[in-house]
Amino acid sequence: MAKTLLRTAGLIAAVALVPAVSASLAQSDVQTYRELDQFMSVFERVRGEYVDKVDDKTLIKGAIDGMLASLDPHSSYLDARDFDNLKTQTDGNYGGLGLTVQLEDGAVKIVSPTEDTPAYRAGLKAGDFITHLDGNLIYGGSLDESVDKMRGRPGTQIRLTVVRPGRDKPFDVTLTREIIQLRPVKWEIKDRVGIVNINAFNRQTGDAVRSALVSIDKALGGKPLGYIVDLRANPGGLLDQAIDVSDSFLERGEVVSQRGREKADIERYYAKPGDFAHGLPIVVLVDAGSASAAEIVAGALQDHHRALVMGERSFGKGSVQTLLPLTEQTALRLTTARYYTPSGRSVQEGGIEPDIAVPQLSDPDYKSRPRLREADLRRHLINEVKVDDRVLEDDGKPDPRFAATADTLKKQGIEDFQLDYAVKTISRLSTPAVLAALGNTARPAAQKRLR
Numbered sequence: 001m002a003k004t005l006l007r008t009a010g011l012i013a014a015v016a017l018v019p020a021v022s023a024s025l026a027q028s029d030v031q032t033y034r035e036l037d038q039f040m041s042v043f044e045r046v047r048g049e050y051v052d053k054v055d056d057k058t059l060i061k062g063a064i065d066g067m068l069a070s071l072d073p074h075s076s077y078l079d080a081r082d083f084d085n086l087k088t089q090t091d092g093n094y095g096g097l098g099l100t101v102q103l104e105d106g107a108v109k110i111v112s113p114t115e116d117t118p119a120y121r122a123g124l125k126a127g128d129f130i131t132h133l134d135g136n137l138i139y140g141g142s143l144d145e146s147v148d149k150m151r152g153r154p155g156t157q158i159r160l161t162v163v164r165p166g167r168d169k170p171f172d173v174t175l176t177r178e179i180i181q182l183r184p185v186k187w188e189i190k191d192r193v194g195i196v197n198i199n200a201f202n203r204q205t206g207d208a209v210r211s212a213l214v215s216i217d218k219a220l221g222g223k224p225l226g227y228i229v230d231l232r233a234n235p236g237g238l239l240d241q242a243i244d245v246s247d248s249f250l251e252r253g254e255v256v257s258q259r260g261r262e263k264a265d266i267e268r269y270y271a272k273p274g275d276f277a278h279g280l281p282i283v284v285l286v287d288a289g290s291a292s293a294a295e296i297v298a299g300a301l302q303d304h305h306r307a308l309v310m311g312e313r314s315f316g317k318g319s320v321q322t323l324l325p326l327t328e329q330t331a332l333r334l335t336t337a338r339y340y341t342p343s344g345r346s347v348q349e350g351g352i353e354p355d356i357a358v359p360q361l362s363d364p365d366y367k368s369r370p371r372l373r374e375a376d377l378r379r380h381l382i383n384e385v386k387v388d389d390r391v392l393e394d395d396g397k398p399d400p401r402f403a404a405t406a407d408t409l410k411k412q413g414i415e416d417f418q419l420d421y422a423v424k425t426i427s428r429l430s431t432p433a434v435l436a437a438l439g440n441t442a443r444p445a446a447q448k449r450l451r
Contacts, residue, residue, distance in 0.1 A: 039063070072335050073380055074321050080329035081144070096151045097158070098180050099124065100235050103143040107131070112233045112289040114182065115199050118175040124162065125365070126233065126289045131170060132161035154178045166365055187212035193426045194224040195419070198245065201237030201293040206244030213248065213276045226281035226426035229297070230419065232311060236292025239320060239339075246300040247271040249282060249307070255300045258320050258337040265337070281429040282307035283422040286352055287360070288373055291315035298352045299341035308425065309354045311418055316374035318348030318383065348383040349374055356425075361417040364406040 043059060061079065068075045078086060098117020101108050108130040113119040130146070131139060138146045150158060159174045185208035186197045194216035196209060216224055229249075236242075239258075246255045250271035257268045284298050284307045295314050301307035320337040340346050351373060360366045374380050404417070414420045 068332075068334075072319070073374075074317070074319060074333070075335045076333050078323075078331045078333055083329060083331050086323075086331075086333075096147075096180055097175050097177060099150070101130070101143065101147065106140045108138060108143065108146045112235050114180065115186075115197070115233065116183070117180055118178060122173045122175055124160075124173065125164065127165060129163040130160050131163055132159075134159050135161075152177050164365070183208075185209050185212050187216055189216060189219060189224065190419075190423050191427060192220065192225045193423045194220075194227045195230060195423075196227060197230040198234055198294070198297075200234060201241040201245070203238065203241070205237070205241040206248070209245050209248050210276050223278055223280060225430040226283070227277050228283045228285060228419070228422045228426065229301075229307070230285045231290045231294040231298060232285050232287040232418070233289035234291070234294040235289065236294055236317065239293060239296070242293035242296040243269045246297050247274075248276045249301055250304060251275050253304055254342040256296050256339050256341065258339045260337045267337075281426050283425055284309045285418055285422055286311045286314045286354060287418075288312060288315060288351075290352070291374070292317045295347045295352050296339060296341075299345065299347060302352065302355065303342040303345070308356060309352060310356045310358045310422055310425070311354050312357060312359065313353055313373075314347070314351035316347055316349050316351035318346045318374075346383050349380065350383060358418050358421050359402055361402060361404050362406050362409045362415055 043063070046054070046059060047056065061077065064077045068077055076082075098114040098119040100111040100114070102111055103109070110119075110124055110126055110128045110130065112126045113124045131137065133146065133149045138149070150160075152158065154177050157174055157176050159172055161170050161172050163170045182200055182202065184198065184200045184202050184205040186199070188195045188197075194213070196212045196216075198205065198209065213227070216227075239256075243255050251273055252271055255269045255271055257266060259266045282301065284301055286294065286298050286309060290298065290311075291314065295317065298307075298309050298314065302309045318338055318340075319335045320339050321333050322336040324332040324334055326332055338346055338348060409415075409417055
């Protein structure tokens with residue numbers, strides 16, 4: 001009898017909770033519908049009373065853009081034009097000047113120039129502002145309008161007026177448009193060191209990296225002293241390609257994890273057996289333009305002690321965007337997760353700190369030019385577990401290794417100081433004395449040193 005009463009009481013209590021929960025949900029829904037009613041009221045007012053007639057499509061797109069812009073810098077709505085542009089970039093071919101740009105406070109700001117393009121050859125830098133196109137002010141316009149003006153028939157010219165922080169006056173650069181054939185990976189050999197330059201993470205990048213490593217071995221007729229993986233000014237790209245590239249240099253272990261809204265929403269990605277770099281020493285070069293997928297590669301190789309990371313602190317984009325198709329011609333690019341390096345680090349805001357900070361001394365403006373990073377973007381995601389120990393490590397003394405000027409280096413024939421320093425580092429790691437000190441046995445000693 002007592003058990004029956006308890007069961008009955010429990011059932012009554014459970015039933016009693018239902019109206020309260022339903023009432024709470026109903027109240028939430030009512031509030032949402034009120035907000036939507038308010039949105040429709042504004043839409044109708046603007047549609048009927050704005051000084052110029054605006055079509056409904058423009059108003060609705062503006063509302064969607066505003067909603068997504070209130071979330072973070074990387075979530076956006078892609079109309080048919082944006083969707084096509086994204087597909088052509090991930091496929092590896094697009095037309096233009098070779099610039100990645102964004103809108104900041106009404107001004108067009110260069111995120112990075114793509115290597116071997118008109119913009120790169122003209123010396124445009126990340127952080128430069130474009131104020132005029134062919135003498136016409138573009139400040140205050142939309143990013144799409146500015147990009148459309150910069151694109152055009154290959155062989156035609158356009159004049160850009162550029163404001164570079166640290167310089168007193170704007171300057172003009174005339175560029176000739178061309179079809180941008182994105183080669184995501186290039187390779188070369190310097191002093192028996194293989195250099196793999198990764199410019200972007202599109203659909204061909206993983207295969208291209210492995211092909212480059214094999215080609216370096218063939219060109220040398222044997223193994224090099226080591227490899228340099230150059231990720232500078234690489235704005236990122238496809239997550240699966242970042243995993244594929246990291247896997248080319250790792251024998252085992254986690255490459256990256258991504259974590260969504262819920263605690264249980266975690267995906268981990270692992271390397272498969274097979275190191276295409278033969279366990280030889282690796283230096284990874286990064287700078288403030290190394291972002292997203294580039295940071296995944298640098299973080300994975302750094303955490304597994306497979307490579308020395310050199311250069312300067314990377315961009316700091318530690319979020320994952322998922323492309324969610326809405327129709328055949330439109331899609332939603334939505335931030336759905338944060339990613340973490342194998343040791344559990346988030347690079348969001350803080351970026352990848354190099355093991356050896358090497359300034360780009362061959363750039364005469366390297367000290368004065370501001371670096372644009374994720375932490376500078378409005379509404380960027382906050383890294384809640386970041387730890388900044390740079391103040392503790394900085395003793396304030398100038399490093400005698402980095403005292404040369406750009407003019408001095410130019411006279412010595414050094415056009416890229418960071419790359420030159422990396423090549424010399426690989427050579428030092430591969431000397432017989434170093435190998436002996438590290439204890440060369442069954443596998444290369446340098447592998448023991450870096451793994």
